[in-house]
Amino acid sequence: MNERAVLRRLKDGDTGALSEIIGFYTPYLYTIASNVMDPPLSREDVEEAVSDAFVRLWTHRGEVQPGKLKPWLAAVCRNLAKDALRAARLADPLDD
DSSP, X not given: OOHHHHHHHHHTXXXXXXXXXXXXXXXXXXXXXXXXXXXXXXXXXXXXXHHHHHHHHHHTTTTOOTTOHXXXXXXXXXXXXHHHHHHHHXXXXXXX
């Protein structure tokens, strides 16, 4: 995958470029999210964090610099996974 060309297409609003990025980076982001969330959260929670990372990429597509896509996605996904983990812990009932 030529990152510079894909990012250029993504910035132009090409959803095909987003699909290409999703296909390429989903296993990587899934590993990051599952390592952060494991074991307390479900597979669906991991998948949601990964999906939300790609949504963030689409909404911030003009901000990602060539050569920075992988670390940008990793940081966003990690932070989303941490947020989900914090939210799940806050939802746990308190002991009497």
